[in-house]
Amino acid sequence: MNKITISSLEIQHVQQQIQEYLQKHWRLFLAEGILFMLLGLAAIAIPQLFSVAIILFLGWIFLFGGVAQIARAIKFSAMPGFGLWLFIGVIQAILGYWFIAQPISGIFTVTLLMTLFFAFEGMAKISLALMMRPLANWGFILFSGCTALIFSLVIWMGWPGTAEWLLGLFLGINMLLLGWSMVNISLHHKDNV
Numbered sequence: 001m002n003k004i005t006i007s008s009l010e011i012q013h014v015q016q017q018i019q020e021y022l023q024k025h026w027r028l029f030l031a032e033g034i035l036f037m038l039l040g041l042a043a044i045a046i047p048q049l050f051s052v053a054i055i056l057f058l059g060w061i062f063l064f065g066g067v068a069q070i071a072r073a074i075k076f077s078a079m080p081g082f083g084l085w086l087f088i089g090v091i092q093a094i095l096g097y098w099f100i101a102q103p104i105s106g107i108f109t110v111t112l113l114m115t116l117f118f119a120f121e122g123m124a125k126i127s128l129a130l131m132m133r134p135l136a137n138w139g140f141i142l143f144s145g146c147t148a149l150i151f152s153l154v155i156w157m158g159w160p161g162t163a164e165w166l167l168g169l170f171l172g173i174n175m176l177l178l179g180w181s182m183v184n185i186s187l188h189h190k191d192n193v
Contacts (some may be wrong), residue, residue: 019135026158031184032162036179043172050166050168055106059099066093104164111163118170122148137189140181147177 023027043050069089073082125145132138151170156165158166 014121014131015135022185024085026189029182033179033182033186036175040172040176040179043168047172049166050171051107051164052103054109054167055099055103059096062092062109063096107167108160108163111155111167114167116150118148118152127163137185140184144177144181148174
């Protein structure tokens with residue numbers, strides 16, 4: 001067998017596993033899809049709030065993570081790399097505090113990071129969709145991936161004027177489309193059980 005035949009067989013095997021899993025657990029995918037749609041609609045309705053909420057949430061995660069890193073570094077100060085572990089913890093704690101104290105500044109930073117996230121997520125979803133291609137409704141995942149790539153371009157082109165509300169809006173649209181995709185795929189596999 002040549003490499004193309006082996007790769008084709010591997011792809012078919014993965015597709016069969018995905019289909020079996022979707023048929024067996026379609027209710028879970030349906031519930032997750034509905035949850036993503038509801039969260040997406042909320043973020044679309046009040047994008048500024050979701051933008052600030054994202055930054056505050058990230059701030060607290062970074063702050064607690066940094067404090068934990070600092071405490072561990074101090075506890076194991078004899079361990080090689082102590083200075084690096086301490087440095088990582090201090091940077092995390094400072095970033096977390098900065099996000100909490102200055103959420104609007106944090107929104108600008110995270111909006112740039114979200115641009116990268118949407119670009120990479122879009123590429124990953126497109127790759128996943130192409131792996132699923134013969135399966136029913138694979139195009140929904142492809143559409144979601146393409147929209148994520150478009151979001152990254154729009155954020156980049158509109159920078160910095162729309163950063164305060166764009167993060168929450170695009171997150172909401174992205175979640176809505178992902179939820180819609182999951183609902184459609186799960187309902188299709190419900191009928192095939």
